[in-house]
Amino acid sequence: MIDKQVRDVPAALGGVEHGATVMIGGFGETGLPEALIDGLIDRGIGGLTIVNNNAGTGSTGIAALLKAGLVTKVICSFPRQVGSTVFDDLYRAGEVELELVPQGTLAERIRAAGAGIGGFFTPTGFGTEVAAGKETREIGGRNYVLEYPLFADVALISAFRADRFGNLVYRKTARNFGPIMATAASTTIAQVDEVVDAGSIDPETIITPGIFVDRVVAIGSRFENEMWAHVR
Amino acid sequence: MIDKQVRDVPAALGGVEHGATVMIGGFGETGLPEALIDGLIDRGIGGLTIVNNNAGTGSTGIAALLKAGLVTKVICSFPRQVGSTVFDDLYRAGEVELELVPQGTLAERIRAAGAGIGGFFTPTGFGTEVAAGKETREIGGRNYVLEYPLFADVALISAFRADRFGNLVYRKTARNFGPIMATAASTTIAQVDEVVDAGSIDPETIITPGIFVDRVVAIGSRFENEMWAHVR
Amino acid sequence: MCADRLTRAQIAERVARAIPEGSYVNLGIGLPTRVADYLPKGREVILHTENGMLGMGPAARSDEVDPDLVNAGKVPVTETPGASYFHHADSFGMMRGGHLDVCVLGAFQVSATGDLANWSTGAPGAIPAIGGAMDLAIGAKNVYVVMDLFTRDGVSKLVESCSYPLTGVGCVTRIYTDVAVFEPGPDGVVVVELFGDFTVESLREATGLALADGTGATT
Amino acid sequence: MCADRLTRAQIAERVARAIPEGSYVNLGIGLPTRVADYLPKGREVILHTENGMLGMGPAARSDEVDPDLVNAGKVPVTETPGASYFHHADSFGMMRGGHLDVCVLGAFQVSATGDLANWSTGAPGAIPAIGGAMDLAIGAKNVYVVMDLFTRDGVSKLVESCSYPLTGVGCVTRIYTDVAVFEPGPDGVVVVELFGDFTVESLREATGLALADGTGATT
Numbered sequence: 001m002i003d004k005q006v007r008d009v010p011a012a013l014g015g016v017e018h019g020a021t022v023m024i025g026g027f028g029e030t031g032l033p034e035a036l037i038d039g040l041i042d043r044g045i046g047g048l049t050i051v052n053n054n055a056g057t058g059s060t061g062i063a064a065l066l067k068a069g070l071v072t073k074v075i076c077s078f079p080r081q082v083g084s085t086v087f088d089d090l091y092r093a094g095e096v097e098l099e100l101v102p103q104g105t106l107a108e109r110i111r112a113a114g115a116g117i118g119g120f121f122t123p124t125g126f127g128t129e130v131a132a133g134k135e136t137r138e139i140g141g142r143n144y145v146l147e148y149p150l151f152a153d154v155a156l157i158s159a160f161r162a163d164r165f166g167n168l169v170y171r172k173t174a175r176n177f178g179p180i181m182a183t184a185a186s187t188t189i190a191q192v193d194e195v196v197d198a199g200s201i202d203p204e205t206i207i208t209p210g211i212f213v214d215r216v217v218a219i220g221s222r223f224e225n226e227m228w229a230h231v232r
Numbered sequence: 233m234i235d236k237q238v239r240d241v242p243a244a245l246g247g248v249e250h251g252a253t254v255m256i257g258g259f260g261e262t263g264l265p266e267a268l269i270d271g272l273i274d275r276g277i278g279g280l281t282i283v284n285n286n287a288g289t290g291s292t293g294i295a296a297l298l299k300a301g302l303v304t305k306v307i308c309s310f311p312r313q314v315g316s317t318v319f320d321d322l323y324r325a326g327e328v329e330l331e332l333v334p335q336g337t338l339a340e341r342i343r344a345a346g347a348g349i350g351g352f353f354t355p356t357g358f359g360t361e362v363a364a365g366k367e368t369r370e371i372g373g374r375n376y377v378l379e380y381p382l383f384a385d386v387a388l389i390s391a392f393r394a395d396r397f398g399n400l401v402y403r404k405t406a407r408n409f410g411p412i413m414a415t416a417a418s419t420t421i422a423q424v425d426e427v428v429d430a431g432s433i434d435p436e437t438i439i440t441p442g443i444f445v446d447r448v449v450a451i452g453s454r455f456e457n458e459m460w461a462h463v464r
Numbered sequence: 465m466c467a468d469r470l471t472r473a474q475i476a477e478r479v480a481r482a483i484p485e486g487s488y489v490n491l492g493i494g495l496p497t498r499v500a501d502y503l504p505k506g507r508e509v510i511l512h513t514e515n516g517m518l519g520m521g522p523a524a525r526s527d528e529v530d531p532d533l534v535n536a537g538k539v540p541v542t543e544t545p546g547a548s549y550f551h552h553a554d555s556f557g558m559m560r561g562g563h564l565d566v567c568v569l570g571a572f573q574v575s576a577t578g579d580l581a582n583w584s585t586g587a588p589g590a591i592p593a594i595g596g597a598m599d600l601a602i603g604a605k606n607v608y609v610v611m612d613l614f615t616r617d618g619v620s621k622l623v624e625s626c627s628y629p630l631t632g633v634g635c636v637t638r639i640y641t642d643v644a645v646f647e648p649g650p651d652g653v654v655v656v657e658l659f660g661d662f663t664v665e666s667l668r669e670a671t672g673l674a675l676a677d678g679t680g681a682t683t
Numbered sequence: 684m685c686a687d688r689l690t691r692a693q694i695a696e697r698v699a700r701a702i703p704e705g706s707y708v709n710l711g712i713g714l715p716t717r718v719a720d721y722l723p724k725g726r727e728v729i730l731h732t733e734n735g736m737l738g739m740g741p742a743a744r745s746d747e748v749d750p751d752l753v754n755a756g757k758v759p760v761t762e763t764p765g766a767s768y769f770h771h772a773d774s775f776g777m778m779r780g781g782h783l784d785v786c787v788l789g790a791f792q793v794s795a796t797g798d799l800a801n802w803s804t805g806a807p808g809a810i811p812a813i814g815g816a817m818d819l820a821i822g823a824k825n826v827y828v829v830m831d832l833f834t835r836d837g838v839s840k841l842v843e844s845c846s847y848p849l850t851g852v853g854c855v856t857r858i859y860t861d862v863a864v865f866e867p868g869p870d871g872v873v874v875v876e877l878f879g880d881f882t883v884e885s886l887r888e889a890t891g892l893a894l895a896d897g898t899g900a901t902t
Contacts, residue, residue, distance in 0.1 A: 002705045002727045027515045027552075028538035030531065053552075053595075080593035081538075088591055100592050103514065104556030104599035108349070111553035115776030116822060117340070118353035118369070118376040123602045124560060127579075127633035130598070137350070139380070143633070144350040148371070160532075165729070165738075165765040169436065172549055173515050174532035179551040183780060199764025204401065205437045206767035207551070209737045211707045211729070211782050222531065234486045234508045259734045259771075260757040262750065285771075285814075312812035313757075320810055332811050335733065336775030336818035343772035347557030348603060355821045356779060359798075359852035362813070375852070392751075397510070397519075397546040404768055405734045406751035411770040415561060431545025438548035439770070441518045443488045443510070443563050454750065 004166040004216045005195050009039035012189050012217040016040070016154050019047040019072075023110070023181040024062065025157035027053050028081075031174035032061050033158040033191045035219045040156075046070040051110070051152060053103060053177060055079035055087035063087065071096055075150070077103035102130060105147055107180060113149035114183025114212070122147055155185035159208065162192040163199070166213030167206045175207060182212040189215045193222060236398040237427050237448045241271035244421045244449040248272070248386050251279040251304075255342065255413040256294065257389035259285050260313075263406035264293050265390040265423045267451045272388075278302040283342070283384060285335060285409060287311035287319035295319065303328055307382070309335035334362060337379055339412060345381035346415025346444070354379055387417035391440065394424040395431070398445030399438045407439060414444040421447045425454060468660030469642040475610050477502040479568055479640050482608070483509055487565040490514065490600055493537040495610050496568035510546075512564055514596040516555045519547025536596060559596070559603035567604035569597070571611045571639075573626045576673055578636040578648035580609065581628035594631075601632030613641035613671075620671040622646060622653065643667070647678065654678035687879030688861040694829050696721040698787055698859050701827070702728055706784040709733065709819055712756045714829050715787035729765075731783055733815040735774045738766030755815060778815070778822035786823035788816070790830045790858075792845045795892055797855040797867035799828065800847035813850075820851030832860035832890075839890040841865060841872065862886070866897065873897035 006012050013036065016022070022040075026032030040048075041064055048071050055074050056062030063086040065071055074096055079087050090096040101109070102124050112120055121144035125131045135146040157178040159168040168190055170178055182188045190208075195218045238244045245268065248254070254272075258264030272280075273296055280303050287306050288294030295318040297303055306328055311319050322328040333341070334356050344352055353376035357363045367378040389410040391400040400422055402410055414420045422440075427450045470478065472495055480502035483489055490512045491497050500522070503509050511520040513535045520535060521542035529540040550558075558564065573581040583597045584590065601607060611621055622639065638656075639646040644667060645657035654676040655664050662670075664677040689697065691714055699721035702708055709731045710716050719741070722728050730739040732754045739754060740761035748759040769777075777783065792800040802816045803809065820826060830840055841858065857875075858865040863886060864876035873895040874883050881889075883896040 002729075028534065030515070030534045030538070078593045078595035080591040084591075091591060092589065098592075100594060102594045102598040103552075103596040104560055104603075107552040107556045108347075108560075111776075112352075114780045114782075115340075115772075116355060116779030116781060118355065118371040118374065120344075120352040121350035122560065123348060123350065124598045126602070128598065128630045129584075130594070139350040142350065163765055167765060167767055170549075171436070171532040172530065172543070173513070173517050173534055175549055175551050176516050177552045180553045183776070183782070202437075203738070203762060203766040203768055204403070204439075205434075209767040209769065209777075210765065211731075211737055211777060234510075260753065262734070262753045262757070310812045310814040312810040316810075323810060324808065330811075332813060334813045334817040335771075335815040336779055336822075339771040339775045340779075343557075346561045346563075347553075348560030348562060354779065356817045358821070360817065360849045361803075362817070395546055399546060399548055402768075403751040404749065404762070405732070405736050405753055407768055407770050408735050409771045412772045415557070415563070435519070435543060435547040435549055441548040441550065441558075442546065443512075443518055443558060 003164045004210065004213060005164055006215050006217050009035050009217055010043070012036065012215045013039045013043060015187065016045055018045055020153040021049040021051065023051040023152040023155040023185055025176065025178040025181050027173065027176040029061065031158050031176045031178060033156045034061050035191045036156040036189060037061055037065055040070065041065055041068050044070065047072050049073040049075065051075045051150065053077055053106070054081060055084055057081050057083035066090055066096065073097040073099065075099040075101060077101055077106050100130065107177065109147055109150035110180045110184045113151040114180060117149060119146055119148050121145065150184065152185040153187065155181040155188040157181055157188065157190050159190050159192045161201065162190060162195050162216040163197065163201055164195065165198060166210030166216055167201055168192065168208035168213060169201060169205060170207055179208045182208045187214045188212055191217050191219050193220065194218055235396045236442065236445060237396055237450065241267055241449055242275070244268065244447045245271045245275060247419065248277055250277055252385040253281040253283065255283040255384040255387040255417055257408065257410040257413050259405065259408040261293065263390050263408045263410060265388045266293055267423045268388040268421060269293055269297055272302065273297055273300050276302065279304050281305040281307065283307045283382065285309055285338070286313060287316055289313050289315035298322055298328065305329040305331065307331040307333060309333055309338050332362065339409065341379055341382035342412045342416045345383045346412060349381060351378055351380050353377065382416065384417040385419065387413040387420040389413055389420065389422050391422050391424045393433065394422060394427050394448040395429065395433055396427065397430060398442030398448055399433055400424065400440035400445060401433060401437060402439055411440045414440045419446045420444055423449050423451050425452065426450055470659050473498065475640050475642060479608055479610055483566055485509065488512055488518065488563065490559070490564050490567040490604065492567065492569040492600065494570050496570060497537070499568050514555055514559065516550050516552060517547060519544045556599050559599045562603060562605055564604040566606045566608060567600045568608045568610055569600060571609045571621065572628045573621050573623050574609055574636050574639050574648060575626045576624055576648055576653045577650060578634045579626050580631045580636050581626040582631050584629045586629050597631050601635045606637045607635050609636050609639045611639070611641055613643050622671050622673065624673060652676060689878050692717065694859050694861060698827055698829055702785055704728065707731055707737065707782065709778070709783050709786040709823065711786065711788040711819065713789050715789060718787050731777070733774055733778065735769050735771060736766060738763045775818050778818045781822060781824055783823040785825045785827060786819045787827045787829055788819060790828045790840065791847045792840050792842050793828055793855050793858050793867060794842055794845045795867055795872045796869060797853045798845050799850045799855050800845040802850050803848045805848050816850050820854045825856045826854050828855050828858045830858070830860055832862050841890050841892065843892060871895060
């Protein structure tokens with residue numbers, strides 16, 4: 001019987017290696033797989049290249065991963081935020097490399113990796129610094145920049161609900177990068193609030209088919225705190 | 233108040249012009265917007281380039297559109313089917329032009345048009361007849377063919393349910409080309425079984441956001457026939 | 465200069481009036497976000513947020529906050545009837561594919577031909593950050609910039625050629641400022657509306673640009 | 684030739700045995716479809732159909748037919764628990780992106796280096812049709828061809844170089860025939876399993892190919 005559920009975060013992270021390229025879902029804190037990030041920190045897996053929209057704020061999540069000295073390079077669209085002090089300090093000290101990618105190009109590069117596309121021409125960034133040194137082309141009267149797929153060894157994502165096949169549904173804007181990152185990594189690991197019986201998620205509503213998911217770990221509701229009583 | 237619902241098929245097809253490129257959803261008969269195709273035939277709009285996975289079978293749907301002499305060119309992946317006699321005869325007589333595209337490249341070209349991608353490198357068809365005369369490139373040790381987006385003036389699609397904003401949900405494998413064709417046409421027209429109140433479709437389950445849909449026409453349940461009692 | 469220039473709220477209100485019913489609109493962070501507050505009552509406009517939603521409602525009150533529902537500025541927001549969610553590749557495909565009718569952005573500079581600079585002042589040591597700015601700039605059918613025409617030092621932000629790093633080339637369709645509305649284009653800038661006591665002539669002097677006078681035309 | 688060659692049902696059964704639990708599999712039209720009938724009971728294998736579904740079940744009985752639920756051959760099918768639906772771009776992204784573990788296809792010819800020809804015999808006047816064949820051929824991690832080794836006229840369909848128009852270059856990983864299982868590759872073809880009384884040597888003669896003998900290795 002297929003069962004992608006694993007018992008805990010350490011089991012979920014088995015095989016993640018030093019030097020890996022790790023996609024991490026989320027847009028700011030929304031949809032961020034915090035339990036899996038904490039697991040990476042606990043295991044002390046270092047030399048990581050991380051792909052995320054941001055570069056962490058405050059002292060938890062990606063900021064904590066950076067602070068633990070486990071990240072060599074960040075590929076993101078928007079590192080500079082209120083509270084992104086951990087990244088800022090490391091970047092200014094030259095201790096972390098930054099590859100800055102426009103958000104839509106980041107998303108499309110991830111999607112291309114998952115969909116077997118070898119490269120694509122995007123109008124985004126043409127004539128700007130992000131196109132420097134890149135191949136450009138006029139197609140149908142418009143100017144485009146050639147961009148390449150972005151693959152990862154591991155994708156860590158957060159979803160709302162899963163079944164044993166790894167089918168996933170998300171909640172609201174926490175969906176963000178999860179569905180595309182799941183397609184672009186050799187191993188995709190999802191933390192979810194709960195794992196439900198096979199067949200109990202309406203097939204029309206599944207956002208990430210299980211084919212893209214290798215392991216699922218249930219971490220319990222993120223809404224048990226009474227602060228979130230109204231969204232439960 | 234936004235209301236994309238129109239009263240009938242002729243109203244839905246307003247503005248569709250002679251010589252238009254028309255995407256038609258469906259995979260065989262499944263998800264084919266038959267009421268809208270019949271409307272095209274009734275209006276006698278000709279000189280059409282149609283984009284569909286197939287080229288019609290039997291004597292209804294796309295076969296009827298071809299038979300009515302309204303189609304100049306077919307862009308599809310699989311014209312040759314049991315019962316595709318109308319197309320076969322016209323093609324052999326040189327009365328309809330055929331652009332044959334591998335199914336995944338057809339889908340990706342449509343998706344590219346909707347997503348603002350100027351061109352993409354696909355491994356599909358490399359080294360085959362469909363790559364003849366096309367730019368190719370080795371990227372990361374693999375060979376790719378450069379393909380361009382496919383736009384349409386009009387997309388005619390079939391969905392299960394809509395709201396007044398044009399948000400759409402589909403049923404099972406009738407989803408097929410609908411969601412991507414909706415993004416690639418200047419005007420997208422959807423026939424649906426029913427139009428429901430705004431807000432009554434769960435936002436998590438909407439497959440085609442209304443931004444891609446211009447007009448919606450309700451044609452009633454396709455399952456009223458007692459033959460389909462079990463799927464109602 | 466003059467006392468009759470528009471306040472920031474009035475700029476937002478002026479932009480809001482220009483957005484027709486049924487439009488799909490993305491509002492950038494800061495002043496652009498305030499445009500939503502001035503949309504005429506009863507006019508249905510559908511707001512897009514880059515992080516995967518159409519039909520975004522107003523900011524969430526404290527008892528409405530849902531950690532899974534935020535806007536591009538990571539601020540908790542609400543959902544309106546008819547809203548939909550989608551992932552990031554679909555959201556940016558929607559933007560890049562030209563499906564948004566309007567996006568409203570702030571700017572450091574706009575050039576006479578509509579080049580936009582709004583992501584970096586190129587200051588040494590600054591941490592660069594792009595986010596969705598470049599996709600919005602080149603994607604929407606109409607790209608409206610809202611900004612004060614002059615910096616605090618009185619330097620025009622509408623320029624012959626941007627000195628700051630570009631966000632997009634030739635992408636701005638209209639510029640709403642505190643003193644006038646401009647339309648940049650391949651042939652230069654047209655002044656389409658004036659506020660207060662600036663004239664096209666005095667704006668030519670203040671900006672150093674050969675502005676065309678389009679204030680007689682209906683906008 | 685010999686009486687002990689596999690029947691088509693036995694070829695399908697042999698392929699079915701080679702597909703591990705948990706595999707994501709696309710079965711082409713015709714003989715490949717029959718592989719599903721021979722998957723060992725209790726072994727969970729998830730079937731993909733190019734027209735937008737994972738978790739496809741068996742063909743629908745007459746009282747189960749749903750006009751909105753068909754397979755790639757347009758035959759009404761059923762849905763299994765854990766199924767999911769997606770649109771065509773996502774379905775072919777899944778295929779092209781290398782996410783399917785196995786696809787099983789028929790063939791007119793396969794070359795010694797794994798080129799596949801299965802979409803056209805290039806006959807004059809024939810209506811060409813590709814469908815999803817080219818995407819399947821280059822997309823899946825393992826591309827298994829099922830075919831009789833010889834045409835009715837006794838000509839080998841495993842060839843030095845395909846004479847029919849290609850579906851994909853160097854894409855076939857294994858060929859299940861009625862007389863042997865072959866693995867084509869950049870260095871030529873290895874025979875990995877024999878059925879009946881063909882030997883590697885007699886196959887060399889029958890195909891005219893320099894076949895390597897891999898029948899001693901574990902498959």
